[in-house]
Amino acid sequence: MTTYRPSLANSGNSMTSSILGHAHLSADKAGSTKIHADKVNVFYGEKQALFDVSLDISQKAVTSFIGPSGCGKSTFLRCINRMNDTIPICKVEGTIEIDGQDINTRSIDPVVLRARVGMVFQKPNPFPKSIYENVAYGPRIHGLATGKDELDAIVESSLRRAGLWDEVADRLLQPGTGLSGGQQQRLVIARAIAVGPEVILMDEPCSALDPIATAKIEELIDELREQFCIVIVTHSMAQAARVSQRTAFFHMGRLVESGPTDEIFTNPKDTRTQDYITGRFG
Amino acid sequence: MTEAAIPVSADKAKAQSAFEKRLKARHATEQRFRFYGLMAIVIALSFLAILLTRIVTQGVSTFTVHSVAIEVPLDPARIDRTNLEGTNFDIMVADAVLAKLGEKDDDFGTKSEKVKDLISPDFGFQLLNMIKANPAIIGKTVSVSGPLRANADLYFKGEIKRSTPEEERKLDNQQIDWLTKLNASGAVKTGFNVAFFTKSDSTEPEQAGVLGAVVGSAMMLMVTALLAVPIGVMAAVYLEEFAPKGRWTDIIEVNINNLAAVPSIVYGLLGLGLFINALGVPRSSPLLGGLVLALMALPTVIIATRSSLKAVPPSIREAALGVGASRSQAVFHHVLPLAMPGVMTGSILALAHALGETAPLLMIGMVSFVPGVPAAFTEAATVLPVQVFIWENASERAFHERTAAAIMVLLVFMILMNAVAIILRRRFERRW
Known part of the structure; x- marks a missing residue:
């Protein structure tokens, strides 16, 4: 089994106008590599979940991970902010670099890393506290605000950037768990933004949402990609096509193919990618 | 055609009647089960009523x-x-x-x-x-x-x-x-x-009262609560949230579960050997009783805390870790507060159990006649269940009505504690 591993350097020029009807970044914008993974292997106890995954993820672009269930896409995503550290039987090998810095070395504190690499989960998981507290929690524990006014400003701007401010401005002190599913997910995104991350990881952020809420989140993702490097795991190929500029296809724990989204969807190089995209399995 | 049709309809009718029979049987089974359940509750309640009536009629005088x-x-x-x-x-x-x-x-x-x-x-x-x-x-x-x-x-x-x-x-x-x-x-x-x-x-029975025992029980319970709750909660938090899962944590877990099932008199023996003989804690004092009962309540507190920590959805931990909270921040800011109602209920149940405990206290010599109210934690004291025991053993008839009255006081004490547990629970739960 060969692993197709395109590098980012020659990916920009392959972008042409999209058949799938979404805007693409120009070559120079997507050009720089934010995250570089090299030969990542992940084991859950005896079972190996990822095999030699090497991938470059570019700055200021949305990268989507697609693939059938259990293919390892979420596992790889969780390697990027070392969320897998919290699972005792999980072992990660290989190197992952963010801005050229290895995140698995001793000198990197996972707590600091997770402030730089925010995460949004499959199920909206706001804290059972007020909307304000949900957003203010991160800045507070990281000491990002020196006073109440500054904290208020961070909360407001985060909620604005998450497109939620207009809906919740008059009820900031009400529980975040009382919002609708889509609002909760945007609240969670605001909570991640509030810490000022460079990368936002999204693990199937719309799988628990209805189509309208999904559309809102996708719109938001499109707005946020100017400021953050966004990696999204999705089950929906249509969503990958809509929101992402680059796509990586995982299968059976291996990275099969990655490249510009339109290329993966129109001209996949691997037959497995083709089979998956045309709906023959998964 | 008709020849063929007749057996078919007969079969159908047969199937229909079999189906109705089964349905009837199902309904009957359900009715029976409801009746059993109702009977179980009636029996339990009547036992409770008999118990309470006997205590009240004997003690109210x-x-x-x-x-x-x-x-x-x-x-x-x-x-x-x-x-x-x-x-x-x-x-x-x-x-x-x-x-x-x-x-x-x-x-x-x-x-x-x-x-x-x-x-x-x-x-x-x-x-x-x-x-x-x-x-x-x-x-x-x-x-x-x-x-x-x-x-x-x-x-x-x-x-x-x-x-x-x-x-x-x-x-x-x-x-x-x-x-x-x-x-x-x-x-x-x-x-x-x-x-x-x-x-x-x-x-003299006419001069005997429960004040000393009530104060003794309260002091002893205070010692138990101050020791068992913080130690138990911390142990549970460590085991559940921080300790690496492995053979050792398994062994510890099994042993804690075993300790919860150890007969209470064994804790009395332990208290006798450890606190009195080795450490020289004053005999018959609320401090000693509290120490022994804290040992007894500890496993219950740990088990209750662990199960309520387990009940907090992992998504809350992930959410906290995801914004860069450290593990202890995730636990103390989010997980433990959410587990608090369960921790409270478990702890107060363990304390209520400790309040009614008699056997280990007899073992550590709390069975002596103490005619006064204890002024310090190291002074000799008696506690309610032991007072009940002492009075029940007295030969004078007048002490027997006081036994029942002391049981009533003990029950009121417990009802008050449970009420506090419910109030605390409500208050913590209101914080969603």
Whole structure:
């Protein structure tokens, strides 16, 4: 089994106008590599979940991970902010670099890393506290605000950037768990933004949402990609096509193919990618 | 066609009736199960009702007491001013009672002895204290009042009846006549037994109260709570949230579960060996009792805390870790507060269990007669369940009604604790 591993350097020029009807970044914008993974292997106890995954993820672009269930896409995503550290039987090998810095070395504190690499989960998981507290929690524990006014400003701007401010401005002190599913997910995104991350990881952020809420989140993702490097795991190929500029296809724990989204969807190089995209399995 | 159709419809009818039969059987089974469940609840409730009725009917008479007021002339000739403590005030009280009854003591003092069986020795002490406070009252007539002795009290409560043969009852005919006469003269008053709540254990039933035991129980429970809850919660948090899962944590978990099932008297043995013999903690003190009961309550607190921590959805931990909270921040800011209602309920249940525990306390010598209220955690004290045990073992009948009354006090104590648990739970749960 060969692993197709395109590098980012020659990916920009392959972008042409999209058949799938979404805007693409120009070559120079997507050009720089934010995250570089090299030969990542992940084991859950005896079972190996990822095999030699090497991938470059570019700055200021949305990268989507697609693939059938259990293919390892979420596992790889969780390697990027070392969320897998919290699972005792999980072992990660290989190197992952963010801005050229290895995140698995001793000198990197996972707590600091997770402030730089925010995460949004499959199920909206706001804290059972007020909307304000949900957003203010991160800045507070990281000491990002020196006073109440500054904290208020961070909360407001985060909620604005998450497109939620207009809906919740008059009820900031009400529980975040009382919002609708889509609002909760945007609240969670605001909570991640509030810490000022460079990368936002999204693990199937719309799988628990209805189509309208999904559309809102996708719109938001499109707005946020100017400021953050966004990696999204999705089950929906249509969503990958809509929101992402680059796509990586995982299968059976291996990275099969990655490249510009339109290329993966129109001209996949691997037959497995083709089979998956045309709906023959998964 | 018709030949074929007939068996088909017959089959159909057959299937239909079989189906209806099954449906009927299903309904019957469901009805039966509901009936069983209802019966189980009725049986449980009736047992509870029998228990409570028995305790209340046996103990409720404790709360009324019959007392008597007597005018005692303080004859200077009978009082030795230089030796007040040595003066026999009891005989003066007895004579005053006899005078009231229109009788006179004989030369052998038989009548006054019989009167002393009816009147509490507390009267003599009252006189002594009055004279000590104001010696000028010698020579005057003073009034003292107090409870009748337990047997006289029981006569008025109908526990001792004249119809019983004289040799089988504690009061003879003459004493009963006197009591009837006293009552007719209006000297005997019925009132609420305040002394039961303001006095501690005594050798005289009419003087015995639960105050010492209630205070002792409260102090002991305080020691237990202060030790078992923080240690138990911290141990559970560490085991559940921080400890690497492996063989060692498994061994520890199994052992904690085993400890929860260890008979409580074994903890008494442990307390005897460890706290008394090795560490020299004062025997029979609330501190010692609290230490032993804390050991006993610890496994329950740990198990309750662990299960309520487990019940907090992992998404909350992930959410906190995802914004860069450290593990301890995730636990103390989010997980533990959410687990708090469960922790509270578990802890208070463990404490309520500890409150009613008797066996380990007998083992560490808390079974002694303690006539006062403990002033410090290291002083000898008695606690409610042990007080119940001591009174139940007493030979005097009047102690038995006090046993039931002490059980009622214990039950009220527990109901109060459970109420506190519910209130705390509500308050913590309101924080969503």
